[in-house]
Amino acid sequence: MKTIKTQVGIIGAGPAGLTLALMLQKQGIKCVIIENRSREYVENRVRAGLLEHNTVEVFEELGVADRLHQEGLVHHGCYIAYNGITQRIDFQKHTQREVTIYGQQEVVKDLIKACLDRKIEIIFEAEATEINDFMTEEPSISFTHGGENAILNCDFVAGTDGFHGLGRKTLPKESYNEFKIEYPFSWLGILAYSKPTYDELIYAFHHEGFALASMRSEKVCRLYLQVPNDEKIENWSDEQIWTELENRLGIELDKGEIFEKGITPMRSFMIDNLQAGRLFLAGDAAHIVPPTGAKGLNLAVADVRNLAKGITDFYKNGNEDALNNYTKKCVSRVWRVQDFSNFMTYLCHKQAENGSFEQLLQKSKFDYLRMSEAYQKTIAENYVGLPFEAFE
Numbered sequence: 517m518k519t520i521k522t523q524v525g526i527i528g529a530g531p532a533g534l535t536l537a538l539m540l541q542k543q544g545i546k547c548v549i550i551e552n553r554s555r556e557y558v559e560n561r562v563r564a565g566l567l568e569h570n571t572v573e574v575f576e577e578l579g580v581a582d583r584l585h586q587e588g589l590v591h592h593g594c595y596i597a598y599n600g601i602t603q604r605i606d607f608q609k610h611t612q613r614e615v616t617i618y619g620q621q622e623v624v625k626d627l628i629k630a631c632l633d634r635k636i637e638i639i640f641e642a643e644a645t646e647i648n649d650f651m652t653e654e655p656s657i658s659f660t661h662g663g664e665n666a667i668l669n670c671d672f673v674a675g676t677d678g679f680h681g682l683g684r685k686t687l688p689k690e691s692y693n694e695f696k697i698e699y700p701f702s703w704l705g706i707l708a709y710s711k712p713t714y715d716e717l718i719y720a721f722h723h724e725g726f727a728l729a730s731m732r733s734e735k736v737c738r739l740y741l742q743v744p745n746d747e748k749i750e751n752w753s754d755e756q757i758w759t760e761l762e763n764r765l766g767i768e769l770d771k772g773e774i775f776e777k778g779i780t781p782m783r784s785f786m787i788d789n790l791q792a793g794r795l796f797l798a799g800d801a802a803h804i805v806p807p808t809g810a811k812g813l814n815l816a817v818a819d820v821r822n823l824a825k826g827i828t829d830f831y832k833n834g835n836e837d838a839l840n841n842y843t844k845k846c847v848s849r850v851w852r853v854q855d856f857s858n859f860m861t862y863l864c865h866k867q868a869e870n871g872s873f874e875q876l877l878q879k880s881k882f883d884y885l886r887m888s889e890a891y892q893k894t895i896a897e898n899y900v901g902l903p904f905e906a907f908e
């Protein structure tokens with residue numbers, strides 16, 4: 517059987533695994549990434565679009581932010597609307613920070629290129645099937661590649677393999693508590709060759725459901741509609757999608773060609789332990805947040821920053837304190853982000869009948885948002901991302 521050896525075995529070439537690899541490589545630590553999909557597939561998987569200030573700084577430190585700075589769109593605020601009445605949240609005024617709009621698939625392309633340029637081995641179309649001996653100092657990952665079984669021996673295993681990955685399934689069940697909410701609605705998302713008719717993102721509550729106007733460039737819009745969980749994409753013609761978006765957003769849109777559409781369920785999920793021996797989880801493997809707060813990718817980067825620091829401290833100073841504190845370090849940020857994502861989700865989505873107690877409470881939150889700078893600041897500082905130091 518083919519056997520390879522490295523220091524850190526990483527499962528998954530998503531934002532978490534790739535960023536971790538680059539952080540470790542910068543410290544002279546060797547790693548190998550095992551990814552079950554092809555390079556083409558992961559580079560074209562459409563997902564997130566909004567990078568926190570923190571995340572951009574991490575990419576700058578890693579020397580992978582050139583294209584992001586050329587092509588990304590820097591936003592200093594966003595709009596939150598209630599049935600057509602709009603309040604701008606001014607990030608600049610409240611936080612002196614900003615966010616950058618840059619598609620996750622572009623991030624992934626940049627990270628993969630940097631990994632390969634720096635001689636980090638990524639084995640694509642290789643499926644990790646088992647994580648062995650992780651309670652010892654000699655763990656390994658069994659995987660299949662090109663129809664053959666193979667083994668990756670390593671000192672540490674990073675489970676950065678997403679929500680359905682092997683990492684969390686391997687973590688002993690008795691080592692963690694699980695928390696989750698399944699929301700009774702989903703997002704129908706589109707990408708279209710259209711010029712954005714809005715300058716910043718719009719989060720819109722509407723009595724027929726939530727809508728979000730985002731973008732990818734000056735020529736490509738990313739837009740979302742709240743739909744029921746059992747909705748089928750075939751039920752929505754392109755024309756219906758545009759009509760409903762204009763209705764809920766209350767603005768005219770440039771109705772270009774829709775070239776991607778899909779439905780995503782909304783859930784909050786987390787576990788409160790991310791480590792068992794030499795196995796560490798990070799990113800979506802450990803937590804999912806509903807996309808209303810735009811936090812999933814950013815949280816993945818915050819996790820691996822802690823993990824890379826812990827692993828570096830181990831190799832450079834023989835000190836395991838940071839590794840042993842890894843869960844604690846990550847989980848306080850995860851709870852903050854869970855709260856904010858849940859808050860934005862409940863704030864912006866239609867849940868209750870017009871005129872009901874719940875709906876009137878929800879309306880009251882928007883009225884308060886328009887009158888209170890403090891409320892706006894709370895949203896702004898969570899949205900742009902609390903600094904890493906806040907959780908040190």
Ligand code: RFL
Pocket residue numbers: 527528529530531532533550551552553558562563564565566567620642643644645676677678679680681682703705780798799800801807809810811812813814815816
């Ligand atoms: P990923 O990206 O899922 O990567 C995991 C990788 O592991 C591979 N894998 C395996 N490889 C080998 N062997 C196995 N057994 C394996 N099992 C799995 C998978 O193929 C995959 O390549 O997880 P990671 O790296 O933790 O990154 C997380 C982010 O992808 C995710 O949180 C974001 O996309 C969430 N998200 C958003 N996050 C933001 O920060 N800002 C946003 O604006 C934002 N918008 C969104 C979003 C997610 C969305 N969807 C589709 C869920 C909008 C949407 C609609």
Ligand code: PHB
Pocket residue numbers: 563564565566717730731738807808809810
């Ligand atoms: C996106 O551009 O895909 C996006 C932006 C903000 C969100 C979610 C998704 O809250």
